[in-house]
Amino acid sequence: MDALIPRPPAELAPGVVLVPGWLGPGVQARLVEACREWARGPAGMRRVRLPGGGVMSVRTVCLGWHWEPYRYVRAVDGVPVKPFPEWLAELGGRALADARGLSPALAADPAADGWDPDVALVNFYDADARMGLHQDRDERSAAPVVSFSVGDTGVFRLGNPEGRGRPWRDVPLESGDVLVFGGPNRLAFHGVTRVLPGTGPSGTGMGAGRLNLTLRVTGL
Numbered sequence: 001m002d003a004l005i006p007r008p009p010a011e012l013a014p015g016v017v018l019v020p021g022w023l024g025p026g027v028q029a030r031l032v033e034a035c036r037e038w039a040r041g042p043a044g045m046r047r048v049r050l051p052g053g054g055v056m057s058v059r060t061v062c063l064g065w066h067w068e069p070y071r072y073v074r075a076v077d078g079v080p081v082k083p084f085p086e087w088l089a090e091l092g093g094r095a096l097a098d099a100r101g102l103s104p105a106l107a108a109d110p111a112a113d114g115w116d117p118d119v120a121l122v123n124f125y126d127a128d129a130r131m132g133l134h135q136d137r138d139e140r141s142a143a144p145v146v147s148f149s150v151g152d153t154g155v156f157r158l159g160n161p162e163g164r165g166r167p168w169r170d171v172p173l174e175s176g177d178v179l180v181f182g183g184p185n186r187l188a189f190h191g192v193t194r195v196l197p198g199t200g201p202s203g204t205g206m207g208a209g210r211l212n213l214t215l216r217v218t219g220l
């Protein structure tokens, strides 16, 4: 949605940078098309089963490595994981470089140097999907995570690295937004409290719902 109040890029916490609208309409459409392809089986999009017996409300497909709670593996149901495309790594690298220009903590983060992502988690949220507060900590690398959002707005809850409790802040992630988290907040708890149906722009090729891609370095 076009913002009535412009959202300038902001460092939300040391090492956490939001760059609103960084992905232009053409790139967003390309991502939607690519996600549609990746979603197809084998090794396609699915709801992740949790060890406690529950299933996540988000649907996920992984590139490069498959994430299952709480580790990365190379195959899903005996099928090799889809490759991580070079163009996506390149796009992420440019986003990270721009984010580092906006954050002294990220600029100074040695783990961001030579950033070379080898896994992407592609999450699809329908209107009812959410993601509870968690840390992205199954990577063996302290390299920043680069996140792309397309489609309906998601309310992203950015917590702190100490625990699930406050302080946190809720930040809308709109279509085209880039969020980078690294530096001292690489392990900050975060989640998505809700998706705002009908807020996605037209022209991305997305029907209803929200896509989020997180590009990561596994260090494996």
Ligand SMILES: O=C(O)CCC(=O)C(=O)O
Residues within 6 Å of the ligand: 121, 123, 131, 136, 147, 149, 154, 156, 173, 190, 191, 192, 212, 214
């Ligand atoms: O959907 C988002 O914005 C966050 C996704 C996330 O935290 C994850 O995939 O680990």
Ligand SMILES: [Fe+2]
Residues within 6 Å of the ligand: 134, 135, 136, 190
């Ligand atoms: Fe996460």
